[in-house]
């Protein structure tokens with residue numbers, strides 16, 4: 256039997272978890288000089304809500320065939336996913352001492368399953384996670400398993416045709432056990448996502464593609480929980496949660512500053528970031 | 536190499552009105568000068584490589600000379616069908632540039648490695664498949680590709696690769712050069728990893744082993760005249776590529792030799808074994824693990840000489 260997340264923690268506990276994860280993320284990324292800090296900071300609350308409230312997964316039995324599946328379709332967010340999985344008990348936190356080190360499996364993107372407990376698929380090439388999650392949801396339907404499947408996408412990733420191909424098929428197949436969550440931080444690698452590709456109105460696009468679409472503040476834990484519950488209650492359409500987020504959320508000088516897609520903090524910046532995160 | 540590419544593109548954009556640069560949401564700030572020189576001829580196509588490749592074919596069929604730029608796997612295998620049909624079959628003169636090739640982004644994992652591109656793309660009729668060893672070769676090939684009537688694929692490195700060719704090198708498409716002469720074995724390679732071969736050759740000098748190092752510039756077309764001359768001189772060859780061992784430069788040379796002489800015995804091949812890599816590190820670390828650094832190449836040279844003496 257798969258346990259739900261430990262005892263449905265309250266929003267105060269979840270915010271505390273989010274804060275600890277941010278602190279660890281900033282420290283380890285600075286030490287390992289691994290980029291994409293902004294990308295990781297924007298989806299902390301989304302991951303916390305998923306892993307502590309929503310997903311039926313058991314760190315003690317990470318390969319239970321009935322588990323829910325979570326795919327980090329925006330694979331460059333791996334550094335925060337690693338922190339989440341460690342904190343949630345999939346592996347000891349000390350394993351992340353190897354983060355970014357030569358010979359380690361903990362680097363910029365998640366490897367294929369079998370190397371890190373809790374990782375369901377190798378991502379990093381954008382546009383693969385949602386279609387793979389769709390495949391897993393269809394498999395669960397064929398195998399009559401209770402698994403629900405979730406994919407966390409970036410807004411830039413919605414440039415890829417493969418995302419919209421999956422969207423069309425999921426709708427025609429009425430895969431209501433599939434939930435896409437979009438970390439809509441308004442930036443991609445080289446510009447504002449709205450300027451590179453005309454994404455807006457993003458939720459309306461998904462709706463037009465036959466999805467149950469909700470728009471929320473992606474840093475509001477209560478709103479995330481509510482949206483996930485509504486997605487779960489939907490019995491016809493696949494669901495998308497368009498989560499409005501701030502790239503670099505939680506560290507004032509990283510917020511909405513896309514240099515932090517590439518940069519890693521120097522010692523002074525690290526100290527300043529940690530001071531802010533400790534005061535929070 | 537990236538910076539040489541960007542500045543050459545800027546120069547070309549100023550010189551001619553047909554050169555158009557398409558990028559797949561990478562190269563932040565790298566193309567700022569190009570955008571100043573020719574704002575209407577820069578297009579950030581977003582993270583949508585298949586679309587980018589087909590639209591480049593459309594532009595080329597309308598008389599422009601598009602250059603498509605993104606990280607190597609995303610400008611090759613991600614949109615192979617678009618390259619095969621739109622670019623190669625139509626002979627649409629697109630220049631496809633893959634950045635961070637081979638193991639340049641080793642620590643980013645298999646999604647960002649490109650160890651199959653040379654093998655796969657060299658099967659497409661009418662496509663040049665190039666792998667410049669340094670910035671000078673890159674620039675010469677890029678200029679020639681933009682005048683060629685056919686499409687070109689070019690894999691480049693990242694930053695800070697050393698200059699390997701001398702001033703007298705004949706650089707371009709299908710033009711090979713000796714980077715260093717020798718007598719005991721010909722090491723024949725492509726790409727920036729040739730700097731490791733040159734180091735290995737230096738290491739071997741005190742032992743009285745004399746290695747020639749040739750830079751082929753690509754795998755298609757091959758410089759037949761150069762290879763024929765080398766075949767006369769060297770009974771032992773070792774190929775080197777930062778690419779999988781299947782189907783790339785080593786295979787192309789085996790085919791060339793076999794077509795000419797029957798089953799070849801002179802060539803041994805060095806490349807990445809037929810596997811995906813999971814335990815990661817940076818490029819230097821990974822080359823070392825795979826025997827593709829100077830020390831590893833030295834060992835392979837010694838083995839090749841020993842084996843072929845038998």
Ligand SMILES: Cc1ncc(C[n+]2csc(CCOP(=O)(O)OP(=O)(O)O)c2C)c(N)n1
Pocket residue numbers: 293294297329331379380381382409410411412438440442443444448502516559560561582606609613
């Ligand atoms: C198919 C593919 N193309 C290009 C890239 C290179 N790349 C990595 S992250 C990124 C964009 C980041 O922006 P976004 O996807 O919106 O995510 P964010 O970091 O803003 O959360 C790009 C283009 C990639 N990883 N995969």
